[in-house]
Amino acid sequence: MPTLKRSAPTRLLLGLYRTMLRIRRVEERLSALFADGTIPGFIHLSIGQESVPAAITHHLTNSDTVAITHRGHGQALAKGINLDAFLAEMMGRASGICQGRGGSMHIADSSVGMLGANGIVAGGIPIAVGSALAHQLDGQGNIAVPYFGDGAIAEGVFHESLNIASLWNLPCLFVCENNGWGEFSKTDDQFSGSLKKLAATYDMDYQFIDALDVAKLSNLAGRMIKAVRKTSRPAILECKVTRHHGHYEGDPQKYRPEEELNQLGGQDPVSHAYDKLITAGIPVSELTELDRQIQAEIDASVAQAMAADHPQFDQAAAGVYA
Amino acid sequence: MNNPQISEETETLRFGQALNRALGDAMRADDRVFLMGEDIALAGGPFGVTRKLLDEFGQRRVRDYPIAEASMVNLAVGAALGGYKPVVEIMFMDFCTLAMDALVNQAAKAHFMFGEQGPVPLVLRTPHGGGLNAGPQHSQCLEAWFAHIPGLIVVCPSNAADAYGLLRAAIDNPNPVVFVENKRLYSAKSEFPANPQPIEIGKARTARSGSDLTIVTYGNTVHLAEQVAKQRADQNIDIEIIDLRSLQPWDETAVLTSLSKTHRLIVLHEATEAFGIGAEIAARMADIGFDELDAPIIRVGAPFMPVPYSVALEAEFGPNAEQLNTAIDRLLL
CATH class of the missing domain: 3.40.50.970 (Thiamin diphosphate (ThDP)-binding fold, Pyr/PP domains)
Structure with a gap:
């Protein structure tokens, strides 16, 4: 294998591609499992947005914390949540990471610094800032990352969070996945300001990037995370992404222009990275094998989840208080 | 105690x-x-x-x-x-x-x-x-x-x-x-x-022992209950007062024990009476303490209106001794 001849950027891209592809394949499977009724409730897929968590998490350790959103499967998987426990949770099983009590919108794994997904839009942002406060008190150089969508930026707690993070110099990177749609409505119809101006108001660094190119995004995220760690000044990173599926799985998306839906294929960070890897000389067969390995891992995790026990009611009822 | x-x-x-x-x-x-x-x-x-x-x-x-x-x-x-x-x-x-x-x-x-x-x-x-x-x-x-x-x-x-x-x-x-x-x-x-210690959450305190009726309350209205109980003692009405201290969880056992002794129950609080803490306590006692009750359970709380500003209005808003005495009279006279 020509591994030794590969450049550092190519090796980096291959790693990011693997993270993105794994998220993509897991979410495709979730889509199918939701459609056939194996997964109940609501799920919100991040297909098309995988580059953001892949790039951000590349620069985080398990001691750094993230608060994730309702569209947070990719954010969870990139942070390192155990796939068996993740899929079992999606199916509401006892072996789920949250013992089947949370599901897709309320998934957490404290062992890898994942504070929790949130069913409340913007709900996780101030909690992550509180985690940043804990990091500051700890003095170990860890940081917190609140992920949020453009739909969260009209929420009051987001603005309060920016203020207190700046006022107290909290080590916090605010990461916005801006897909242009706050649920079923255009971002432009919901928010009159801009994150850039807000960052200026609160004296924070602000960067905008099209997240189609995961390698460029990773470079930028790496620089910003390093700066947050070093200076303990909060910053905002706004990533332009494309939501390929509906707000929720099953959403007919009648509110979305057909023209936009037809162009989604050109806005795919996974295929963008694939093309760059091929151009860099990575053999198709290697990428096919990578995909096969990921699918095999998912097959095994799905099988164990489907075989897992349902949770006991008495045990859940005993878990209301610590 | x-x-x-x-x-x-x-x-x-x-x-x-x-x-x-x-x-x-x-x-x-x-x-x-x-x-x-x-x-x-x-x-x-x-x-x-x-x-x-x-x-x-x-x-x-x-x-x-x-x-x-x-x-x-x-x-x-x-x-x-x-x-x-x-x-x-x-x-x-x-x-x-x-x-x-x-x-x-x-x-x-x-x-x-x-x-x-x-x-x-x-x-x-x-x-x-x-x-x-x-x-x-x-x-x-x-x-x-x-x-x-x-x-x-x-x-x-x-x-x-x-x-x-x-x-x-x-x-x-x-x-x-x-x-x-x-x-x-x-x-x-x-x-x-002199040497204060943590107090277990969920345990009520008997603020006053009595045998004729029980007033369950918490916070500032404990003092209202004590003041009224002292006055009524002159009329040979012996009131027991349970200070809940914790509202969630609340000490169901202490309330039931007192009810089993006095057989009459008033729940007193400053909060709005409707859909309040008193409603929960009354409902539970009407269930698990039904056989002990010699009279209806009475709630004394704030009327269903915002707390008014005026000195005259707020004084009447209550709860006050007059309202509590009326409830006591309903139970005992």
């Missing part, structure tokens, strides 16, 4: 001073305890509860927070998940409305919905109650809202010794605790033990 901890070596202390002492002792005992609130550091708190704590513990642990309740309580959730024990102050209980998501959807749920991965040991201190002519948005008693939420603990002391002991227990507790302080009590002096 008023309070077993009060020995001969007692002093008297103001309710607010007892809270101040509890905060200071808790911070000395555990480095992870820190305070956040509006005007609590430099100014020592609007009611003086955090006075001088900034001097001893510094800005790192005694933090003035902007007027932004929603993020403040959420930050406390995040810090608690990070291993700290934040104690936040909401200046008036009415302002808890701004922090409802943090309390109800985040703090109360995290332990359960994340499958018991970690507790949320935060305390939210807040003053409730009228009597200061502070009007509709600075006088409410909203404790029943929080008692209705699985995952929250709600505590409401009536005297200095309990204020200290329950606040220490609240800070030690791994769950989110809403700690309610009646603002008319802050300057009230009462006995205080």
